Amino acid sequence: MEHYFTNNENLKSEIREITYQTNDITLTFLSDNGVFSKNKIDYASKLLVETFLKYHSKLDSELVLDVGGGYGFIGITLAKLTGATVEIIDINKRAIHLCEKNIKLNEINNCKAFESNVYENVLNKYKYIITNPPIRAGKEIVLKILMEAKEYLDEDGELWFVINKDQGAKSTKKALEKWYNIEIVEKSKGFFVFRAKIS
Numbered sequence: 001m002e003h004y005f006t007n008n009e010n011l012k013s014e015i016r017e018i019t020y021q022t023n024d025i026t027l028t029f030l031s032d033n034g035v036f037s038k039n040k041i042d043y044a045s046k047l048l049v050e051t052f053l054k055y056h057s058k059l060d061s062e063l064v065l066d067v068g069g070g071y072g073f074i075g076i077t078l079a080k081l082t083g084a085t086v087e088i089i090d091i092n093k094r095a096i097h098l099c100e101k102n103i104k105l106n107e108i109n110n111c112k113a114f115e116s117n118v119y120e121n122v123l124n125k126y127k128y129i130i131t132n133p134p135i136r137a138g139k140e141i142v143l144k145i146l147m148e149a150k151e152y153l154d155e156d157g158e159l160w161f162v163i164n165k166d167q168g169a170k171s172t173k174k175a176l177e178k179w180y181n182i183e184i185v186e187k188s189k190g191f192f193v194f195r196a197k198i199s
């Protein structure tokens with residue numbers, strides 16, 4: 001069975017265009033078969049971004065990492081709206097290719113995307129790491145993304161993520177409490193948005 005995180009170069013390409021409107025800014029995203037939420041911006045990702053922006057609407061030169069960025073909705077929106085320097089990683093080659101197109105399409109020059117299995121190709125440290133983690137890749141990968149984030153965060157950095165209550169939001173919070181001060185900053189339609197700081 002194909003998943004949105006498997007690399008399948010033979011999968012037929014059917015590019016579609018999705019737009020996201022916020023205030024007076026419209027962002028356009030090209031999407032395709034074989035990537036997560038290919039036909040519309042994912043509700044949980046939108047909730048995560050819009051909650052993050054309530055706390056950090058303007059950033060200067062801070063570095064932000066979007067882990068499992070898909071076609072780039074979270075990372076590109078934050079680069080455009082906050083001014084931060086954003087890096088997007090994903091294991092899915094097609095997703096990274098779409099990210100690169102979407103960065104150009106939206107004329108963003110403070111954002112780049114590269115392939116990485118979890119943090120394998122990541123060299124920097126970040127003020128913010130943000131992720132809508134790949135639940136379907138399994139709990140082990142999700143916990144690896146969330147646990148190992150602390151190795152890539154500045155000392156005063158923050159990890160932001162979203163999980164549904166039916167997909168282990170509470171058990172994930174418990175598992176992370178040993179390493180992070182973690183709080184729920186938003187709840188909507190069963191999705192919890194978390195902010196975690198290294199304790």
Ligand SMILES: C[S@@+](CC[C@H](N)C(=O)[O-])C[C@H]1O[C@@H](n2cnc3c(N)ncnc32)[C@H](O)[C@@H]1O
Pocket residue numbers: 004005006036037042045067068069070071072073074089090091092095116117118119132133134135137141
């Ligand atoms: C829930 S989707 C979120 C996608 C995107 N952020 C969005 O909002 O549309 C999770 C993403 O994680 C990626 N992913 C899965 N396993 C991964 C891994 N081991 N390392 C990096 N990314 C991974 C998937 O390819 C997918 O794009």
